[in-house]
Amino acid sequence: MRILVKLAWRNLWRHTRRTALTASAVALGLGLVLVFLGLQDGQHAQMIESTVRMGSGHVLLQAPGYQRRRGVEMLLPAPVVAGASAWAASRPGVQAVLTRAFASGLLSSADGATGVSLIGVDPAVEAPVSRFATRVARGRFLAPADRGTAVIGEGVARLLNARPGTRVVAMAQGARGGEIRSALFHVVGTVHTGLDEVDESLVLAPLASLQAFLELGGGAHQVALLLADQSRAGAVAAEAARAFPDLETLTWAQADPQLEAFITLDDGGTYLFDAIFFVLIAFMLLNTLLMSVLERRREVALLGALGLSPGRRLLMVLLEAVMLAALASAAGLGLGLAGHTYFRLHGLPLAWFTSQSIEAAGVILDPVMYSVLRPGRIVGSVALVFALTLGLSLLAARHAAKPADPNLLKAR
Amino acid sequence: MTRDPGEVPTLRLEHVSRAFRQGDALVRALDDVTLTLMPGEFVAVAGPSGSGKTTLLNVAGGLDRPDAGRVLVGGQDLAELSAGALARLRLERIGFIFQAFNLVPVLSAEENAEFILLLRGVPRAERRVRVRGLLGKVGLAGLEGRRPAQLSGGQQQRVAVVRAIAAEPMLVLADEPTANLDTKTAAALLDVMEALHHEQRTTFLFSTHDPRVMERAHRLIQLRDGRVESDEALEPSHRGTG
Numbered sequence: 072m073r074i075l076v077k078l079a080w081r082n083l084w085r086h087t088r089r090t091a092l093t094a095s096a097v098a099l100g101l102g103l104v105l106v107f108l109g110l111q112d113g114q115h116a117q118m119i120e121s122t123v124r125m126g127s128g129h130v131l132l133q134a135p136g137y138q139r140r141r142g143v144e145m146l147l148p149a150p151v152v153a154g155a156s157a158w159a160a161s162r163p164g165v166q167a168v169l170t171r172a173f174a175s176g177l178l179s180s181a182d183g184a185t186g187v188s189l190i191g192v193d194p195a196v197e198a199p200v201s202r203f204a205t206r207v208a209r210g211r212f213l214a215p216a217d218r219g220t221a222v223i224g225e226g227v228a229r230l231l232n233a234r235p236g237t238r239v240v241a242m243a244q245g246a247r248g249g250e251i252r253s254a255l256f257h258v259v260g261t262v263h264t265g266l267d268e269v270d271e272s273l274v275l276a277p278l279a280s281l282q283a284f285l286e287l288g289g290g291a292h293q294v295a296l297l298l299a300d301q302s303r304a305g306a307v308a309a310e311a312a313r314a315f316p317d318l319e320t321l322t323w324a325q326a327d328p329q330l331e332a333f334i335t336l337d338d339g340g341t342y343l344f345d346a347i348f349f350v351l352i353a354f355m356l357l358n359t360l361l362m363s364v365l366e367r368r369r370e371v372a373l374l375g376a377l378g379l380s381p382g383r384r385l386l387m388v389l390l391e392a393v394m395l396a397a398l399a400s401a402a403g404l405g406l407g408l409a410g411h412t413y414f415r416l417h418g419l420p421l422a423w424f425t426s427q428s429i430e431a432a433g434v435i436l437d438p439v440m441y442s443v444l445r446p447g448r449i450v451g452s453v454a455l456v457f458a459l460t461l462g463l464s465l466l467a468a469r470h471a472a473k474p475a476d477p478n479l480l481k482a483r
Numbered sequence: 484m485t486r487d488p489g490e491v492p493t494l495r496l497e498h499v500s501r502a503f504r505q506g507d508a509l510v511r512a513l514d515d516v517t518l519t520l521m522p523g524e525f526v527a528v529a530g531p532s533g534s535g536k537t538t539l540l541n542v543a544g545g546l547d548r549p550d551a552g553r554v555l556v557g558g559q560d561l562a563e564l565s566a567g568a569l570a571r572l573r574l575e576r577i578g579f580i581f582q583a584f585n586l587v588p589v590l591s592a593e594e595n596a597e598f599i600l601l602l603r604g605v606p607r608a609e610r611r612v613r614v615r616g617l618l619g620k621v622g623l624a625g626l627e628g629r630r631p632a633q634l635s636g637g638q639q640q641r642v643a644v645v646r647a648i649a650a651e652p653m654l655v656l657a658d659e660p661t662a663n664l665d666t667k668t669a670a671a672l673l674d675v676m677e678a679l680h681h682e683q684r685t686t687f688l689f690s691t692h693d694p695r696v697m698e699r700a701h702r703l704i705q706l707r708d709g710r711v712e713s714d715e716a717l718e719p720s721h722r723g724t725g
Contacts, residue, residue, distance in 0.1 A: 074601045081589035373585045374574055377646075378574025378602055380567045473565055477546040480581050481537065 075383060082363065089093035093359040098402035101456055104345050105407025109442035110414055111341055114126065115334045115443060116443045118434045119301055122330055123323050124202040125264065126190055128295025129304040130311055131321045131330075132159075137292060138319060143174050144246045145316070149289030158314055159296050162307060167297040168202045169193065172281045172290075176243030178274055179243065182232035187223075187274045189243060191281030191291070200297055203262050203275060204242045210235030210260030216223070217277045225263040226271030233258050243273065245286045254284040265435040292389060330434065345452075353459055356395075360467035364388055372475030381472040388471045392464030396457045404453065405473035407444075414442035491558040493686040494520040494543055499552030500709075501538055508703070512538035513549065514709035523684035525677070527697050530706035536690035539706065543571045543688065544577050557653055574602055579649030580657035584639040586631040590624045593618065593627035593644045599650040617645040620676055637668040640683050644672050648679045655679075657689045661696055669695050 083090050101177075123129050130154050131138075134145040147155070152170055159168040175185055194213035198204045204212040208225050223233060233239055237258045245252040256276060262271055276284075278291065298307060304322040308321035312320040323329035364371065374384055418439035492507050501513040512535045520526055528536050542554055543545035545561045553563045557576055564572060574581075578599070586595045594601075597614045605613075618627060621641040631639050640660065647655055655676070661669035677699060680686050697703060705713040 076600070077547075077587065077594075086591060226584075253687075291701070311538060369585075370587060373587065376544070376573065376579050376585075377599055378570050378577075380570040411488060477541040480546070480585055481583060 072222040075387045075390055077397060079387050079394060080099045080369070082387075083391050083394050086363075089359060089362075090395065090398075091111040091321060092126070093355060094399040094402060094478075096355050096408060096458060097352055097396070097399035097460075099401060100348055101403025101452055102406025102410060104348060104452055105403070105411035105444060106414065106442070107341065107344070108448045109281075109407075109411040109444035110419060110440050110450070111449065112445060113414070113441045113443040114436065115303060115337070117162060117437045117441070118330060118334070121202055121437070122327055124200060125269070126171070126325075127323060127326055128293075128418045129298040129301055129323050130159075130296040130308045131323075132296075132311060132315060133292060133319045133321070135317070135319045138321060141173065141175075141292075143244055143285060143292075145250075146246060146287060146290035146292060147294065149376040151315075151318070152289070152291050152294060155294040155318070159311070160295065162296075162310070164299045164303055165296050166299050167196060169196055169295040170278060170291045170295075171295060172278060172285065172287055173292050174243045174281070174285055176230065176241050176417050178241050179226060179240050180231035180233050180237055180239045183230055185201075185227060185230045186272065186273045187227060187241070189274045189276060189281060191276055191278040193278045193428050202446070203264070203273075206262045206264050208261045208263040210258070212260055212262075212277060212279055214259075217259070219255065219257055219280050220259045220277060222262055223258055224270035224273035225261050225364055226267060227273065228258070228261045230271065233261075235260055242277075242286065243285060245284075246290075246312050247286045248479065252284060252286070254280070256280070267304045314339065316324075318463040349455060349459060352402075353463055356460055357463045357466065359395075359468075360388070360392060360464050363391065365469045365471045368470075368475065371471045372477070372479040376477075377478060381474075385465075388468035389461065389464055392460045393457070393470075396460035399460075400453045400456050403456065404449070407449075407452075411442045411444045412461075414440070415444075492519045492555070492660075493522050493524070493557060494518075494688065495553075495555040496539075496543065497553040499534075499542060499549045499554060501542055501547065501549045511709045513542065515552070516706075516709070516711055517552075518704065518711060520654070520686050520712065521689060522686055523680065524702060525680050525687045525700055526702045527689045527691050527693060527700035527702045528706060529697060530650055530712070531675070534656060534706040535709040536706055537658055538709075540658050540688065541586060542691050544571060544579060544653075544656045564624065566570075575601060576653045578650060578652040578655040580640075580643055580655065580660040580661040582648045582662045583645050584631070584636065586639055586642055586646075588631050591628050591630055592623060592634060592638075595631070595642050596645040598646055603650065610612060614649050617649055617675070618642075621645060629709055640664055641668070641672060644675060648676065648685070651679075651696050652685065652709050654686045654688065657687065657691075659693070660689065661691070661693045666695070673699055 134326055135145055137145045156168045156170060159165050171194055174189045176187060176189055178187040194217060198212055202251040212219060213222055228234060231239060239256050239258060240253055241256055242251055243252045262273065296307065298304060308320050308322045371384060418441045420439050421436060422438060496516050496518050499513050499516045502509050502511045512601060512659060530536055538547065542549050556572060559572060560567060593614060594685065597610045600610045618624060623638060623641055626638065673695065676687060681685055691697060700717060702716050704711060
């Protein structure tokens with residue numbers, strides 16, 4: 072085996088320039104693929120974070136059927152809310168536990184009225200983690216001591232000609248008996264998310280105020296969990312489902328299937344792009360490996376004549392391919408990780424490409440894309456390079472294993 | 484030489500034929516050749532170009548398959564062996580010396596010389612002793628680390644001879660081994676091969692035009708148009724007349 076390793080290594084460096092060029096091409100391909108995957112996964116992670124931090128969560132606990140029908144009366148009673156919140160807070164990796172109430176209604180001011188989505192939040196818990204709190208356009212976000220206050224979307228403010236200080240009246244169906252109820256709210260701020268559909272319907276109010284307005288008692292519609300690591304959403308949701316079998320437990324992907332579908336589709340596009348990239352690299356690899364074997368036909372015939380079995384001749388070429396793949400992968404990893412580190416620290420400003428804000432799957436993309444490279448992506452990409460190199464080298468190695476023409480050994 | 488009647492021939496060809504197509508013509512490189520080489524024979528095959536000498540050696544070494552007939556090495560019918568088993572047989576029983584030297588360019592002289600021993604799994608220390616001793620005998624001491632490209636043709640051929648005989652095969656097939664060598668180098672190489680023949684009873688089969696080889700052979704086989712034209716034992720007093 073040692074002689075095969077020695078032969079393979081020295082054969083690899085017989086044409087230093089060719090080996091270096093091929094390894095560089097593969098390394099560049101792998102490096103670029105890793106950078107693209109990192110930026111794309113980073114963008115997806117940002118989109119998920121934007122979504123879960125704007126009125127949703129990585130894991131949601133709700134009354135059974137609430138996701139589909141969203142009836143105001145489909146409440147989690149106060150003891151259930153308290154129990155679920157306490158359980159969630161005790162789980163490792165849970166960053167915040169948010170209790171929310173929701174209702175659809177009509178908001179009116181002296182200058183008009185419009186349909187809105189009312190969201191009752193606990194300002195003390197919501198403010199530090201909510202994207203709404205970071206997108207206050209005028210006035211301020213809700214404060215823990217607030218009662219009867221509201222933060223409205225910029226679109227709602229425009230339709231009602233409202234601003235911080237304006238009084239608005241909300242009308243919505245109550246949870247008990249179904250009668251329409253109304254309440255006065257004092258606008259303390261406006262938010263601009265960049266999503267028209269959200270900005271023209273959003274009304275955030277203190278949870279306690281909404282509970283009183285809609286006669287929810289101490290109940291709420293949702294206990295939302297924000298996790299430190301979004302990839303654990305499935306595992307935490309499964310744990311929650313076991314702990315609260317009578318509740319509807321959803322991951323962010325189940326709560327927002329449109330976003331999940333977008334990410335899946337986007338990943339599919341990237342895989343296709345990567346596949347095209349790798350196919351081009353494959354042709355270069357195949358060319359190098361085939362050339363390397365075919366130009367050594369006389370030598371391969373000699374090795375066979377000296378007693379190197381077909382299997383060992385095949386192994387010798389495969390070893391050359393493995394060495395080439397290892398060199399290229401090491402260099403590609405270096406390139407990819409360097410690119411990833413740069414974009415993780417400094418990000419890729421979307422302003423380089425467009426001055427417009429970009430919306431995808433109902434989410435406004437952050438103006439700077441940061442790279443997130445998961446170990447699985449690295450392992451998968453490197454494994455692909457090895458599999459490709461080995462697969463193609465088999466085509467070349469078959470030539471080395473075939474019985475050679477003895478005429479090749481004649482004097483030249 | 485007295486022989487044990489039950490002794491197995493080192494090489495036996497039975498009615499071996501091999502033809503090649505050249506354009507529309509069918510060229511019979513070997514035509515119903517039968518011959519037997521017993522252990523310890525030192526045999527030269529002579530004949531004009533195209534008489535089938537190289538084909539005979541290729542068929543005998545399992546590098547080429549005959550169209551008809553049987554080839555037995557040490558009693559083993561080569562037709563019964565798979566490609567892997569044939570390679571194993573060559574590794575263990577046959578040494579090749581080619582006119583074109585045929586060294587592995589990425590290995591040093593010493594690595595080339597010990598290549599077969601290495602494939603056989605002979606321990607490093609034993610390999611070194613055997614190979615360095617032989618390299619010294621053929622005048623290559625001090626050149627062990629040189630690659631083939633850094634050696635002259637004669638030096639390369641000496642490495643090839645050491646490679647073939649270091650593993651002490653039962654049969655050495657040498658295809659015009661002295662064709663590209665000067666008289667002194669050729670004589671030195673033939674001395675080494677002759678010594679091995681005496682010490683190990685190694686069977687040598689040379690294809691050659693070279694009178695220097697023929698004068699040392701104990702038996703001379705003349706080929707013409709793929710057929711054995713003559714096969715005669717050479718008494719010491721007659722050697723050199725072939």
